[in-house]
Amino acid sequence: MTDSIERPTIVEAKAITKRVETQEGELVILHPVDLVVAQGESLAITGASGSGKSTLLGILAGLDLPTSGDVIINQQIITHMDEEGRAKVRADYVGFIFQSFQLLPGLTALENVMLPLELRGDKQARSKAENFLTRVGLAQRFQHYPQQLSGGEQQRVAIARAFACEPKILFADEPTGNLDSHTGEKIIELLFSLNADQGATLILITHEERLAQRCQRRIQLAAGELVANENSATNKQD
């Protein structure tokens, strides 16, 4: 069932390219890529190492600028904005989950989750953070520092941090890449169940077939070009 067409577009890429100057001359990382992601959709980006997945995700999320082309998030052309404007869009719509968790080592689990809420001046930062940490099963670990937590637990903190701001779009770059397959599976479950609750748009990079199959759609990159754009055979399970 391809219901994505009826839903409003949340992220759109129009002929984005990325080229960088290197000592050996110009390197094309992304050939013109077009992409439309509907609100509430889950999208997996796959492809070989070095194919440009992270670069594409960074541009879609407004962390990086394309060499040409436009990115539109929630009807705002972020490629026309300055850095301050893009920061505002990130604050309003976007959440991230990184492969390497990216928790601040000096902050407790609770403070790590509170940080983005505090940054946008949320008065209920603490209670929201406590709520989300409890939902990812870390109710007993509020005051623990990242180095006191296992990899899986750290990624749960990162997931709690991403969901606590209730973003419209969640970007994840190999969220299970640093975890063993058993832990990875639990993290995937958590990710999709929280996403089902919030109805966020999920755009993630993965090498894992298992994770890619959980997404409604998958695209494949090869050497900076979009080579496949198909709906997943197995639709989202409940």
Place this chain on the structure above:
Amino acid sequence: MLSFHLLKRNWRSGELKLLSLSIILAVTVLAAISVFTSRLQSTLINESNSVLGADAVINGSQLHNPEWEALAEEANVKHTRAVNFASMVFAGDEMHLASVKAVDAGYPLRGHFEISKQAFTFEASAIQKILQGPAQGEAWVDSRMLPLLKIKMGDQVYVGELPLRITHVLIAEPDSSSPFSMFGARLLMSYQDLPATQVIQPGSRIEYKWLLSSDSQSDLQNFLKKLKPQLSEHQAIRDVNDSQERVGRTLQTSQQFLLLTAVIAVLLAGVAISIAARQFSERHTDQVALMKSLGASAAKVRQLYFFQLFILAAIASAIGLLIGEAMQQLIAISVQKAYQIRLGDAQWLAYLRSYASGFICLIFFALPALWYLPSVSPLKFCAAN
């Protein structure tokens, strides 16, 4: 306030300890030195102003010419008299060869006396500043005269034939120099009481002083010019400029030395601050990149870090100021004991300057390392590495 929370968290993780310690060190050293220097300065300036008790003094072994007084008044020059001599002072069976000074109304023309009801005190609260000498029938003495004569405050002593009541001890006086001061403790009395003592006989060794001052220095200089040809060989003019120059030179040398010490200390603290700031900046690159990917703008990051450092500097400088003040007081106590002087008060500007130096050090030594922190780019996905 988020900055405050972040500061608390950063403090807890130990990243700020070196930075705050080096600010505290810089402020401590600067406060101790500049406050102490300021006290020294106020002491010396007080003393140089009152070193003569006047703008100019005619010294001599003869009474001055009464005609000159009329001339002085004509020339808009104020004047008064003082007499120095050595005399036995008696109290019961005890006696002491004191260095007596008798002062006329209006003395001193510049400066003031410091007196106290309490012998041997350095406590500011017990000390009274006063612009005139003792009343008739009263005497002020050096604290040490009390034990020498086995008397106490309020007792009587005899100067020659005249009984005088001791109402105060003398802590400081203008023009403390006297050719007789080596003889013993000071006794200060009224010029009007002098005849009744009957100690001054023709041929006594006496130093007369005629003190002059004027609101207009040119009036005074003109008057002195007129006076000069009339002076006998036993009379000499002493000018406040002579003594101020001497005091000024001493002050400058000591100030330069102390400030050099301060500069070296602050530079060392500055090196520590810049090392700490670089370390801080390196450790926070990730934090800033993350905050930016979480939606914080460069302006927001700048504001967050600015307030953190501002609060840090405010607290660290306050601590430094307190420690510096304590150190300065310790130094002052030992200096006062060793040299038997009473240091004046520091200017509040010295405190303000030391407090501000914490911020200035931070700006000069830490800002270069921290300047680019807000422009760190948001965290990129780096799964490949």
